[in-house]
Amino acid sequence: MLEMKSRWAPYWQAAPLAIVLLIFFVLPLLVTLAVSFWTYTGYSIEPAMVSDNYASAFDKCLASLPDLCTTFRTYLSTLKFCLIVWLITLVLGFTVAYFLVFEVKSNNMRLILALITTIPFWTSNVIRMISWIPLLGRNGVVNQWLLSVGLISEPLDWLLYSNFSVVLALVHLNTVFMIVPILNSMSRIDKSLVEAAYDTGASGWQTLWNVIIPLSKTGIAIGSIFVITVVMGDFISIGLMGGQQIASAGKVIESQINALQFPIAAANAVVLLAIVLMIIWTLLRFVDIRKEL
């Protein structure tokens, strides 16, 4: 009796989370997958098992190569943002984490500064983005200041509703996703390892490259997954900060949903999911994140 109980105990303990994940994650995903094979017309959606939606998502894409079709260009542009934002958040996040772990000596100060990095999360991300507008607009604070200092003679147009502002907003929103996991794995590095490296004659950069980066690898990978998945699926920031002029994979799906074209939106979502999973799979080939769990 007791044996029976203990054998099933772990399953019971895991059951609540498993059920939540099943209902709110696996099931919707399966529904999306199923809907992506349905057919639709201007006024109806019918269950079916056709690959038309995938075909029309990549309409004439292969035929028109080497010219890029709209879909490819959209994905390329999304990937470009993803790469730029990933690089910037990685450098920023790593630097901030390094500063917090190795330069800040007092534990209280470290805690306070780490909490400060989460301040952007105290408001909704829409508000965070909108607050850039009075700053970066044609008559915004930045332009007026630059004008008054005399650095420019007429307002800069590229500050807002541009690639620049999109990247800026995405970096602003996502850097903390990079900081926290890197901070987590970096703070586990035994300080005596840094001393040992110094003892063996390693320079600061050598210690960084040979000791600190390899030991922060799992944090870097987890942070990268956060940032890449968020940016790849983003449509709010790119829409808002790009003045609705910049295409992104997420935006395509959003506009299809708005047009009630659920099947093709689902097909696009599945494609996007596949691409993101491929990126993550590649990342995980380099890093074993189980070490961090």
Place this chain on the structure above:
Amino acid sequence: MARPADLELASVTKRYGDTTAVDSINLKIKAGTYCCLLGPSGCGKSSTLRMIAGHEAVSDGDIVLGHDIVNKLPPAKRGTAMMFQSYALFPHLSVRDNVAFSLKMKGVGKVDRSIKATEALKLVDMTRYAERLPAQLSGGQQQRVALARALVTDPQLLLLDEPLSALDPFLKIKVRAELKRFQRELGISFIHVTHSQEEAMALADLIVIMNNGKIEQMGTPREIFNAPSTEFVARFIGGHNVMPLEGRSISVRADRLSLSPGGGDGVAASVREVEYQGTAVYVSLATDAGIEMTAIVPERAFYQQPFETGDTVTVHWNPDDIHELSASA
């Protein structure tokens, strides 16, 4: 191979803000000496070691290694190497790469690196484990790897920061013997920080006892045990009974006390505790005046005339065994 060198500390001082951790100490260590810095925690022994290693800046005074003042040099330029308390092996690198790390930092080629690392590993008998990660080794094995990593640079001086504290008691004694053997074979000086007087006695050619940032006494283990200069040393080294005698402070070794049943010459005391230790029996005593003493009585002698807790006994010692102490420095 390493060129053994003398080490000299000339009024070396370390201050942290207002507190003085190491107070103007002078110390000469001849090449090829096994030196133990011994003292309670906070006595300044670790700060001293870290200053010699170059991990802590010297506030005042000079550290001379061989013919050079090395105060301002980074560790790798001093010809010292340090073995850390928890060994500080790089967890992401194999044993071989750990040992070869300093060579890699110097830009030594891969092949030479591997050859030298293998040599160092051979020295500590760890070649079999070259491809393992530190986490896959036992404490004693990790310690050997740390030693190999320190020795691969051919240091003139090896600094060990409580190297045995992470090991279990059984292993401690085994590794202790190994350290001594390595030191003898290499012929370089080892400076070993410890708070265990037993460890220091077993290993050291020269024991330096520190307290409150100052050197309390230095000498060979026998000199120190037989002639502790201060009350602090006598108490810290153990095996001594410190007591007042006609206004002076004296010590008598615990194994020089003899006990007899009540009456006769000597000091009357009552038995507080009897501890059987195998080869000897430790008898804790307290006199009427409240002075506490310990007598170490050989097993056979004790059981010819056993005492129990609460018995009144007379404690004797030979006047020659009285050792005068100066006031604690």
